[in-house]
Amino acid sequence: MEEIKTSNFIEEIVEQDLKNGKYDTILTRFPPEPNGYLHMGHAASICLNFGVAEKFGGKTNLRFDDTNPVTEDTEYVESIQQDVQWLGFKWANVFYASDYFDTLYAYAIQLIKQGDAYVCDLTADEIAAQKGTPTEAGKNSPYRDRSVAENLELFTKMKEGAFKEGEKTLRAKINMSSSNMLMRDPLLYRIKFAHHHRTGDKWCIYPMYDFAHGQSDSIEKITHSICTLEFVPHREVYDWLIAKLGIYPSKQYEFARVNVNYTVMSKRKLLQLVNEQHVNGWDDPRMPTISGMRRRGITATAIRQFCEKAGIAKREKINEFSLLEFCTREDLNKISLRRMVVFNPVKVIITNLENELLLDIENNPEDENGGTRAVTFTKEIFIERDDFVETPQKKIFKMEVGKAIRLKGAFIVTCNEVMKDASGNVIEIHCTYHADSQSGKDTSGIKVQGTLHWVSAAYAIPVEIREYDRLFKVENPSDEEGDFKDYINENSLHVIPKAFAEPALQSATLEHHFQFLRKGYFYLDKDSTSSNIIFNKTVGLKDNWSK
Ligand code: ATP
Ligand code: MG
Secondary structure (H helix, E strand, O other), rough: OOOOOOOOHHHHHHHHHHHHHHHHHHOOEOOOOOOOOOEEEEEEHHHHHHHHHOOEEEEEEEEEEOOOOOOHHHHHHHHHHHHHOOOOOOOEEEEEHHHHHHHHHHHHHHHHHHHEEEEEEOOHHHHHHHHOOEEOOOOOOOOOOOOOOHHHHHHHHHOOOOOOOOOEEEOOOOOOOOHHHHHHOOOEEEEEEOOOOOOEEOOOOEEEEHHOOHHHHHHHOOOOEEEHHHHHHHHHHHHHHHHHHHOOEEEEEEEOOEEEEEOOOOOOHHHHHHHHHOOHHHOOOOOHHHHHHHHOOOOOHHHHHHHHHHHOOOOOOOEEHHHHHHHHHHHHHHHOEOOOEEEEEEEEEEEOOOEEEEEEEEEEOOOOOOOOEEEEOOOEEEHHHHHEEEOOOOOOEEEEOOOOOOOOOOEEEEEEEEEEEOOOOOEEEEEEEEEHHOOOOOOOOOOOOOEEEEOOOOOOOOEEEEOOOOEEEOOOOOOOOOOOOOOOOOOEEEEEEEEOOOOHHHOOOOOOOOOOOOOOEEEEOOEEEEEOOEEEEEEEEOOOOOO
8 A cells, every 4th residue: 555644643543454454445424413503623523534534545424313303403414414515525325323223223122132231110310310420339220130021022112102201211231330430221212202304203212322323333334433532431332332232343433622712612502602693593604613614705625724734633622713714814815806895985086087997907816817807997986094194104005195105906196185074084085196107017117105905986886794703702612600602792793884896796606705905805695685795704814813
């Protein structure tokens, strides 16, 4: 096999397993529970699972871990598939844990027949009370020694709906004094009279995570089942069940969850933000969800780069949001079309311009095939109000009376006078342009410092701009005292209802990302219409956040 450069400890394990001939090829899976939209942490898991398989010529299944009928929904199934594809990965198969309900039921019968599982009548509270503590053994359930025949009969009745929820469970008969609390006769099945998004009302008993996950891995012949650190204690149960059933020996490996500061990353918490309308849906551009980031204009390339740089660790750490922004800028600088938008306009009259002039301005200096666009230079233009100053500052180049400055892609203009209203506000600025100073063919010899963006007052179109700040005021809202929602930043959305954009933006689509000169990177919002054009600010041009 040719040498492959490994970039984390999971890849090293896989490389060794292939070198040693333990496997000819590997199969991983990404196993989301369809109870919410995927977030940045899931993106890390997707990049790891699909990435390691891609690197070593293996395959990856997408498996919906849909064993809890109460919280799951097909809306989530669809969004998850869309997100994985958008990130640029292809699964070998889509499976559902619920496809295995019949097989899992048969496995349960096998365990009962082997004397490895029993039907227990204890309530959830009683089970908890008898479980013991990490230093103190638990108590055996009084139902632990039921005969195989009785267990078979009761389990069949559980399945047939003869008992109420909570009245009976199926438990593995392992060891009530194990030092691993999860090995103290874990629950395999519980009764739930709930409608399942795929199996409907066929079942009223549902397998627990521990009795579905490893078994599903085994049914699919997953070689490396990669999950996050909180599942370390589950590994013993995972191995025990596979050994007792004598099925394909999938193996579990754990890595640290990927966290990002100034946000939360649990679907349960994100659902609260959605339900309590702190944000406008799962794909609100402030959300750390893949769909939110996509809507904001963060690219799949940037997210994959972030995951690569954040790395796969054995211990938890918090990644900087600014690292994601850095990766985003790097990608957007390469691919964005440059456009001019004036957010807070003041009118400039080019007093010596008789007829409007058609200019050709390059779309992207970083891309030689980026082409150009037509921009019309007219007698009345807008510049940013704060790009005109009466008292100049050192090293900051703006328009001031008596001075010349360049207008991007157009001409050098000299500012001659300024009109004010009764309260002293600037209402109009008068300039003259230098006809021989056009960008790209400047023969004027005039030296200026500073270039301003501008739009034609006659042709500019109104657009709405949405700018976003961090969703939380503190770095790690989940670790603060009280409720994480107490730390929401109430000023995370800033709307500019009417900015003035060059007309080329009338035809903006979701296909392109834009750099608004001197303003940042922007992306069309999906709610935008031709009469109400909305842009989301993806990220600024510079990092103002990292310490
Ligand atoms: P949440 O707490 O957000 O609901 P979860 O772990 O319950 O997360 P699942 O849908 O069960 O979400 O996860 C699918 C896969 O994604 C699992 O393998 C899980 O370990 C992984 N995963 C979830 N969150 C993260 C994270 N923050 N970092 C890395 N991997 C994660
Ligand atoms: Mg989960």
